[in-house]
Amino acid sequence: MAESQALLRVQHLVKRFGALAATDDASFEVARGEVHALIGPNGAGKTTLIHQISGALAPDAGQIVFDGQDLTRQPMARRVQAGLVRSYQITSIFKRFSVLDNLALALQARRPGRPSWWRSALRDEAVYAQAQALLARIGLASQADRVAGSLAHGEQRQLEVGLALAAQPRLLLLDEPMAGMGPDESERMVALLHSLKAEGLTLLLVEHDMDAVFRLADRISTLVFGRVIASDTPQAIREHPEVRKAYLGEDEELEAAL
Known part of the structure; x- marks a missing residue:
């Protein structure tokens, strides 16, 4: 090669x-x-x-x-x-948070120099727009408001892939x-x-x-x-x-x- x-x-x-x-x-x-x-x-x-x-x-x-x-x-x-x-x-899913919140937190964590990143994520509209797009990308758009811990096993694995994608892998x-x-x-x-x-x-x-x-x-x-x-x-x-x-x-x- x-x-x-x-x-x-x-x-x-x-x-x-x-x-x-x-x-x-x-x-x-x-x-x-x-x-x-x-x-x-x-x-x-x-x-x-x-x-x-x-x-x-x-x-x-x-x-x-x-x-x-x-x-x-x-x-x-x-x-x-x-x-x-x-x-x-990537950190395990936050089972008590919504599916959308999980991805918003993962995306916010990628931003350097932001104190209280988990609080900031919950108020950041731009981050939530990215999270919505990522949800659609992994096939969980319809599950956005569900508590992550209530997802079926396969859906939780899809969410874990989404958390990894939030890190912008190559x-x-x-x-x-x-x-x-x-x-x-x-x-x-x-x-x-x-x-x-x-x-x-x-x-x-x-x-x-x-x-x-x-x-x-x-x-x-x-x-x-x-x-x-x-x-x-x-x-x-x-x-x-x-x-x-x-x-x-x-x-x-x-x-x-x-």
Whole structure:
């Protein structure tokens, strides 16, 4: 992949916990504007790898380059400022506030140098106009006045995506956005992610719903024992012998998808 195409470059990343190499010389790239899925069997090291990309963990070796900037040793806050945003690192939803208030507060928090930001947000018409637009963007416009804690699980996950979008990401890292969802809720989330893809937003997706992965992803990287064994198009991943071997007899859903 040409350097101008890659928004994120993970290069030879290593993370050890004692004798265990949770990340073992892992390398892959995410192109601008693509949906890139990271898959792997249970215990493959996906969570550890994502923690390093987001800044929750420091690697022992290797490099994380985002849009030409070396962020390997930078804290989470600096990565968010650069546009690398992880869905769960945004504050959990305010369950007693309305859905609209949640987004207004998240948007207001992005404005520097404003004291009592949570009070200011509740009086800021411009922020509320942005919040309304963001609600429509995530498919929750009709739920604006509902108490966030009363939303169904899938709707709360949509709201969490909205909170992440309030941080104006250039790359949005989504960690199992469809976890715990029923079929209808999963369909709505897939539709939302398709719409973000259509907007040109770059997505890095960790997800166990293999049907969703193969419907959404432009490219897929497969992690096994901390090492990326394949990074290619969905069709090439379907046919990759090492990928099939890694999942054989372990993940029936992936076997069916393959």
